Amino acid sequence: MKTHTSKGNRVLWILAAVLGCPLLCLCSVLTIGAYLFLRPGQGTLLEDRGNAGIKHFDNSEFSFDYPGKWQTFDDFWPSAYGYPYEAVHDPALDVEQLTGVLIPAKTLMPPQKRVFWTSARIETKVLPAGDSLQEVYERTYSRGYPKSDSISDKTLSVNGVTALEKLYRKPHGEPWYQVREVWLEKDGRIYIISCWAFPSSFEANQPAFNLIVDSFRVK
Numbered sequence: 001m002k003t004h005t006s007k008g009n010r011v012l013w014i015l016a017a018v019l020g021c022p023l024l025c026l027c028s029v030l031t032i033g034a035y036l037f038l039r040p041g042q043g044t045l046l047e048d049r050g051n052a053g054i055k056h057f058d059n060s061e062f063s064f065d066y067p068g069k070w071q072t073f074d075d076f077w078p079s080a081y082g083y084p085y086e087a088v089h090d091p092a093l094d095v096e097q098l099t100g101v102l103i104p105a106k107t108l109m110p111p112q113k114r115v116f117w118t119s120a121r122i123e124t125k126v127l128p129a130g131d132s133l134q135e136v137y138e139r140t141y142s143r144g145y146p147k148s149d150s151i152s153d154k155t156l157s158v159n160g161v162t163a164l165e166k167l168y169r170k171p172h173g174e175p176w177y178q179v180r181e182v183w184l185e186k187d188g189r190i191y192i193i194s195c196w197a198f199p200s201s202f203e204a205n206q207p208a209f210n211l212i213v214d215s216f217r218v219k
Contacts, residue, residue: 080114
């Protein structure tokens with residue numbers, strides 16, 4: 001009798017092991033999956049990955065890449081302000097602001113208009129006769145930015161073209177912005193890639209700014 005009971009128990013244990021292992025594995029997978037999906041911040045991360053990618057801006061004069069979640073000024077202006085974007089004069093740098101890309105803010109500001117705080121603008125001007133890019137660069141910042149805090153100046157290469165970079169902070173209305181401006185010249189014309197963000201979020205946006213600057217190409 002003891003032998004029969006022992007064999008019966010052994011059979012039950014074997015059946016429990018055979019049936020229980022797959023169930024245990026399934027429960028573990030579901031538990032881990034739920035944790036990864038629902039833990040704080042992870043849902044946003046998955047959403048960001050789903051919307052990630054690279055867009056390409058291209059016109060007859062220049063081209064560049066930018067993050068997939070950003071918008072061009074041409075796309076943003078009609079929905080935000082009710083009229084199309086037009087090139088404007090930037091008196092601070094004495095250049096024409098041709099276009100740009102931006103991150104639309106998630107909140108509305110009075111009077112219920114869409115706004116943005118992070119952007120990259122493409123600006124241009126003719127290189128004055130007898131001047132070098134370095135001379136115009138130095139003259140511009142020495143005369144027009146008395147309230148700015150300069151951070152750094154350096155030389156870099158953008159698609160094989162020597163460029164100058166200025167990093168500084170300046171007030172723009174109430175808040176201060178951190179600005180990275182990359183100057184380059186081709187065929188007698190200066191181009192400036194002007195990248196703007198709040199100082200607190202500037203480093204987080206550097207990969208996006210790098211993408212725009214590194215891919216910028218004058219035709």
